[in-house]
Amino acid sequence: MPSFSFPTMNYQAPPIPSRPTASNIQISNVREGETVHQRFLLVNGRAGPRNSSFDKPIYVVCNDFPQTEWPCVNSYFKAMVHLVPGPNTITFIFPQDNESLHFHVNYLPLLQNPPLSLVIFIGSDSDATFDVPPEKKGQNTLDVAVEKLRTAGYMWQAFCAEQLHRNGMGRRTFRLEEAWLPDTVSCQDKGVMRNTAKVHVIRSKYTVAQIRDVRRAQQSDDQDESVESLFGLFLDDLRENPAFDMPCQVAGLILDSHWDVNKQLTVGHAALGGGAGHTRLGIFGSHLLHAWPTCIEDIVPAFMNNTTTDTRYVANDADESGNWWRACNIGMGAMMHEVGHSYTLSHTPTGVMSRGYNNWNRTFVAKEPGYGPIPPEEEAGSHWHRLDIMRLRFHPAFRLPQDGPIGARNPSQPSFIALEGGQFQVIAPAGLSLLEINxxxxxxxxxxxxQDQPRMVTFHQKDIRDRCKCNPDEKISLHAVCANQEDKDIDNLNVFLSSHGGVRLPGVDGLVLKSDIFGNGSDQGMTKSTAVFYHNNRPKQLKCILVNHGAFLDGFTLVYEDGSQDQIGKTGGGRSQFDVGRGERIQGLIVRSGAWIDGVQFKLSSGRLSPWFGGNGGGLNEINAPQGYEMVGIFGSAKSWMEQIGIFYRRG
Structure with a gap:
């Protein structure tokens, strides 16, 4: 049999690359071959000598997009890099040192995530223009406004992705509503068909005069809260538009904002964000729009334009936009602040949800008028606070594929439960993600x-104070946030613990505890009522529950086998009867509430649930005794119908 010999192969590991020299191009915030989920990627890097002072251009060449130029200052550069779905090869060219770098990134759009829609609102009789200084005469058309808002949307998107990445959350960001349209994000090939951000233009049913009514101007001393706000006007417009008759997230620009020189007031402007029903909305005026970039190539010129704001023609918002680049910061950054509110973000001690948007430019350009370089660590207020990061991490618009299937949303709100000895629990059926302490x-x-979002966490008042490093007489307030974005507050921890513990009830030996109050937080003008499940410390057998309800809960009556009754609330509306079997008792309540109690469902010890009684408005809450405790009664308050409800419980 012939023999075979194999050639000797001298396999060697590839050489380890030498450390880059002082003139190599380095990318500091993106890994080679990384997968991202936004059309424009914010890239931070360094090029040229690290120990020299210079200000030279670096060029970016990428797929299906014109070459762009960005300043490289003392080796630091920042660039907005265009990507197409799939693999991308990006070339960075630094002519100063005759250096180039080929870099690879994959772009995977997450079409399953709910998008942010960009909307421009214009009055029913509007000429569809906005304020500009004389130098920009003719640059205030509706088309220009569309270009500016589209560019802003991609900058907001890139900012969010970078901020969540820096906080270890992956490149999470919102998706923009896009369509196959003539693109405007580059001035070099304007009109080329691409999948680009769609900007809706809604002609309002309200006139320009109504929009500019001084009573609606947010910064006016004559603002009248009895007059429907601009936020309310545009919620009306959205609800009547077929494109927004489903759950939606909207960034709305009010085109008819106007700097009234005589009044020294911006009319038709409101900086507001939040939501109502299925619509989430952040709005801002167009009074600073003149300073925004119209395209990617315009970002650097816009942020380097130090022209003085002339208040004979345009506004100096908050006296902080006295130069055009500062006006750009406030206009774009403060509008993103309002969009942040629509994504459930609240005000924070630092960052964009404070007034950190005054440094908005520092995210995108490595210099500003009179100052540079600006490395990433010197971007000052242009960041999301960690509280913002934690809220966005669990927002459905910011999901990543590795998060797994989203599943059915648990709509339950968190609640606080008082225990003995200064302890309390946060109950979160949807999982607790954050407890903020003020x-x-x-x-x-x-x-x-x-890593894990617990459904129940026990805290001790002393641990909270130690964590805060505060004195016993200082007021502590708590804000619990769940993974489903539902939240709940305690205004004063001391008052909560003292008012919810040590209650005495007739027929029950010892002290009992009182749950949080669900519904209207004010007791003014209320008729209070209590139902106790015990007599002489022995349980009473419930026979049935008579519930009065219609579109909301009026009240209910507990009827016991001994013929006694407890009435909670009122007896208006229709009446339903729910029979309770021998040995069964009420073990908890499921309620929907807001300014009043919309509806209720009774949980029995046998595991049975009553039908739902009342309406489906408000937030959903489960009211249960903590583990190791038993429910011993119900309390409620009413005016014309039920406005408050809660339970009493004691250690079992």
Whole structure:
């Protein structure tokens, strides 16, 4: 049999690359071959000598997009890089040192995530123009406004992705509503068909005069809260538009904002964000729009334009936009602040949700008028605070594929439960993600639950105070946030613990505890009522529950086998009867509430649930005794119908 010999192969590991020399191009915030989920990627890097002073251009060449130029200052550069779905090869060219770098990134759009829609609102009789200084005469058309808002949308998107990445959350960001349209994000090939951000233009049913009514101007001394706000006007317009008759997230630009020189007031402007029903909306005026970039190539010129704002023609918002680049910061950054509110973000001690948007430019350009370089660590207020990061991490618009299937949303709100000895629990059926702690009305610290989101967490008042490093007489308030974005507050922890513990009830030996109050937080003008499940410390057998309800809950009556009754609330509306079997008792309540109690469902010890009684408005809450405790009664308050409800419980 012939023999075979194999050639000797001298396999060697590839050589380890030498450390880059001082003139190599380096990318500092993106890995080679990384997969991202936004059309424009914010890239930070360094090029040229690290120990020299210079200001030279670096060029970016990428797929299906014109070459762009960005300043490289003392080796630091920042660039907005265009990507197409799939693999991308990006070339960075630094002519100063005759250096180039080929870099690879994959772009995977997440079409399953709910998008942010960009909308421009214009009055029914509007000429569809906005304020500009004389130098920009003719650059205030509706088409220009569309270009500016589209560019802003991609900058907001890139900012969010970078901020969540820096905080270890992956490149999470919102998706923009896009369509196959003539593109405007590059001035070099304007009109080329691409999948680009769609900007809706809604002609309002309200006139320009109504929009500019001084009573609606947010910064006016004559603002009248009895007059429907601009936010309310545009919610009306959205609801009547077929494109927004489903759950939606909207960034709305009010084109008819106007700097009234005589009044020294911007009319038709409101900086507001939030939501109502299925619509989430952030709005801002167009009074600073003249300073925004119209395209990617315009970002650097816009942020380097130090022209003085002339208040004979345009506004100096908050006296902080006295130069055009500062006006650009406030206009774009403060509008993103309002969009942040629509994504459930609240005000924070630092960052964009404070007034950090005054440094908005620092995210995108490595210099500003009179100052540079600006490395990433010197972007100052242009960041999301960690509280913002934790809220966005669990927002459905910011999901990543590795998060797994989203599943059915649990709509339950969190609640606080008082225990003995200064302890309390946070109950979160949807999972607790964040507990924010404020002292004296100001943020002090927080607990975050990143890996696992518990449904119940027990805290001790002393542990909270130790964490805050505060005195016993300082007011502590708590804000619990769930993974489903539902939240709940305690205004004063001391008052909560003292008012919810040590209650005496007739027929029950010893002290009992009182749950949080669900519904209207004010007791003014209320008729209070209590139902106790015990007599002489022995349980009473419930026979049936008579529930009065219609579109909301009026009240209910507990009827016992001994013929006694307890009435909670009122007896208006229709009446339903729910029979209770021998040995069964009420073990908890499921309620929907807001300014009043919309509806209720009774949980029995046998595991049975009553039908739902009342309406489906408000937030959903489960009211249960903590583990190791038993429910011993119900309390409620009413005016014309039920406005408050809660339970009493004691250790079992």
């Amino acid at each position: 002292v004296g009305g100001h943020y002090r610290t927080h607990f975050e639950f990143l």
